Amino acid sequence: MLDISVIIPVYNAAEFLKKSVLSALPFEEVKEIILIEDKSTDHSLEVCKRLADQYSKIKLLQHPDKENHGAAASRNLGIEKSTGNFITFLDADDYYLPNRFDAEKTIFDDPKIEGTFGAVGIEYLTEKGKQEFQSKFSDSSLTTVNYPAEGKEIFRGLLGLTPKTFGTFFHLNALTIRKSAIDQYHLRFNEVLRVHQDSDFIIKLAFHSYLKSGIIDEAIAMRGIHDDNRITKIVKYSPQYNQRQFLFWNSLYEWSQPLSLDKDIVQHFYLQKKAFELSGKKGFSKAIDFLTTVIKNPNILKMKYRFTYAHSQN
Structure with missing residues (x-):
């Protein structure tokens, strides 16, 4: 039993x-x-x-x-x-x-x-x-x-x-x-x-x-x-929502670093983390960070909706 x-x-x-x-x-x-x-x-x-x-x-x-x-x-x-x-x-x-x-x-x-x-x-x-x-x-x-x-x-x-x-x-x-x-x-x-x-x-x-x-x-x-x-109680893609999502995906990303995971999984964690991290930034620093990220990994553009929302809140 x-x-x-x-x-x-x-x-x-x-x-x-x-x-x-x-x-x-x-x-x-x-x-x-x-x-x-x-x-x-x-x-x-x-x-x-x-x-x-x-x-x-x-x-x-x-x-x-x-x-x-x-x-x-x-x-x-x-x-x-x-x-x-x-x-x-x-x-x-x-x-x-x-x-x-x-x-x-x-x-x-x-x-x-x-x-x-x-x-x-x-x-x-x-x-x-x-x-x-x-x-x-x-x-x-x-x-x-x-x-x-x-x-x-x-x-x-x-x-x-x-x-x-x-x-x-x-x-x-x-x-x-x-x-x-x-x-x-x-x-x-x-x-x-x-x-x-x-x-x-x-x-x-x-x-x-x-x-x-x-x-x-x-x-x-x-x-x-x-x-x-x-x-x-949390409004989707509000600053509070984005911050909590960032903490969640960052937790998974940091956990994944010493592990032997498939490359697409590690990239998934990184892109999710980075998208919500960018959503919390403003102005020039946000633009520079975004462009740098796009150059390194163009797949970040697939999460464009998060940046659009965040921009409209600034």
Whole structure:
């Protein structure tokens, strides 16, 4: 039987947390549920304490200084303290469905497979959250990939470098990974990234470990969309958006430097990083940097729309 540690970072999620935790409790495969309370300003800590007192599977952690450190640091703390042979993640405003670990029961019979992922559905918890989400993302009922895949095809697919479109990023809620793989490859969430640390982690994971898709045509977990979802608050190609994208792609670019990656992948990281870096510059220095970059790598012109937007904001 699988031996799973479920890691749930908690910040201002008092309204949703109990439903999230109760969705993970019934599974025989779940050995422990680790709540990392990240100095919430609501009564999340009290909810965590009540749940931990009521259910022996639940472990409550806080950062040593009891301060707020963000989701990445909270997940890293959960990884460090976990005792299961497998790791899964769950956001405090989301929940698992009864089929959450159906694919895992057979996929991990193959010792080569180090992780698997499935599809995540969407539940609109507020009308405002629904409108904001649908204004920025396609109104798809599933966050999933387009076809079954495994191994390096997943890594290349996540970067849009496969012959056919692989699909969107799969969500952390639908990922199950062997703890041994996380430890072997020293995988942790980048704590510099306040957003996109999940995508950063997933791409690095897909390179280092052998992943295989599980249930991708129906949801195995649900995302709760509400007024306070951070990802819907950022205007696409705004200065804030561009800066966060730069940090994300720069993280991947720096990670890639000592590795033996295909040239098209290294170029992809560089061009993405450079495009968002240029978008944050102004005036003469921006023009010089842009021309220098074009001379070295004309493919930067394929990302012209970012410069057009940035120019209109200056």
